[in-house]
Amino acid sequence: DTAVSQTPKYLVTQMGNDKSIKCEQNLGHDTMYWYKQDSKKFLKIMFSYNNKELIINETVPNRFSPKSPDKAHLNLHINSLELGDSAVYFCASSQDGATGGGKLFFGSGTQLSVL
Amino acid sequence: GESVGLHLPTLSVQEGDNSIINCAYSNSASDYFIWYKQESGKGPQFIIDIRSNMDKRQGQRVTVLLNKTVKHLSLQIAATQPGDSAVYFCAENRGGSQGNLIFGKGTKLSVKP
Numbered sequence: 529d530t531a532v533s534q535t536p537k538y539l540v541t542q543m544g545n546d547k548s549i550k551c552e553q554n555l556g557h558d559t560m561y562w563y564k565q566d567s568k569k570f571l572k573i574m575f576s577y578n579n580k581e582l583i584i585n586e587t588v589p590n591r592f593s594p595k596s597p598d599k600a601h602l603n604l605h606i607n608s609l610e611l612g613d614s615a616v617y618f619c620a621s622s623q624d625g626a627t628g629g630g631k632l633f634f635g636s637g638t639q640l641s642v643l
Numbered sequence: 644g645e646s647v648g649l650h651l652p653t654l655s656v657q658e659g660d661n662s663i664i665n666c667a668y669s670n671s672a673s674d675y676f677i678w679y680k681q682e683s684g685k686g687p688q689f690i691i692d693i694r695s696n697m698d699k700r701q702g703q704r705v706t707v708l709l710n711k712t713v714k715h716l717s718l719q720i721a722a723t724q725p726g727d728s729a730v731y732f733c734a735e736n737r738g739g740s741q742g743n744l745i746f747g748k749g750t751k752l753s754v755k756p
Contacts, residue, residue: 532686569651569730571687571746584743618686631677632744634686 531555534619534635541609542643549604549638551619558623559583560602561632562594565616577602606640614642651730653751662720664750666733671714675736677744678707678718682729690718690731720752728754 534551541547553560561584562574576584580596591607602619616639620632656662668676674695679687693700693707693716700707706719716733730751734744 569681569749571732571749573743573745576743620686631689631692632687633689634679636684636686 532619532621532633532635534617534638536638537636538639538641540641540643543609543611545609546605546607547609547640548606549617549619549640551602551604551635553600553619553621553633555621555623555633557621557633558599559621560596560599561620561622562602562604563618563620563634565618565637567615571618575602575604609640609642611642614640616640651749651751653753655753655755656723658723658725658754658756660723662718662723662727662752664718664720664731664752666716666718666747666750668714668716668733668735668745668747670735670737670745671711673735673737673745676707676709676716677734677736678705678716679732679734679746680727680729681732681749687732723752723754725754725756728752
């Protein structure tokens with residue numbers, strides 16, 4: 529079983545559309561994240577949720593709205609897509625506490641292309 | 644050879660040689676560091692980590708060195724194999740247990756057979 533799975537793997541859409549990316553983890557972790565990776569491979573955190581509660585919200589347009597129905601799921605909804613949103617989006621999870629301490633497990637990514 | 648991860652540089656090594664990938668981190672308060680490997684089309688994969696109370700940690704074929712004085716981290720890969728070809732990222736945890744990892748810009752390792 530895949531530990532952190534996200535769908536879809538590829539997403540091609542027109543500017544102005546609204547789309548969602550889903551993420552699920554079966555590791556029993558308390559914290560989930562969304563990262564954005566640009567064309568130069570730079571990885572930047574967008575959000576993190578701990579037990580369904582928003583913990584980190586970096587400077588991200590409010591067109592991006594994360595939703596965590598339970599601690600195993602963290603979905604990302606994007607409204608009014610723009611060309612600059614094209615990137616690879618990674619979901620990740622981690623176990624909190626001294627033994628976890630930030631070791632993230634990543635999904636395989638969703639490549640978003642906005643035309 | 645060695646490389647500094649600033650603009651996704653490429654490090655090219657011969658199969659069987661040792662590789663050294665360097666990383667400079669920015670925050671002296673960072674207490675936890677991780678190296679990740681990202682293969683093409685995949686998500687970053689954990690390789691090895693080190694806490695700030697250590698200066699060296701070894702895994703299978705990999706060693707991480709931490710120099711807090713100059714805020715420098717390196718990843719050494721022994722007997723580099725074609726399967727090691729990937730982009731390597733260092734990441735620093737700037738405190739807390741919430742895993743707020745800040746990633747460096749990555750170094751692409753190419754292994755020549």
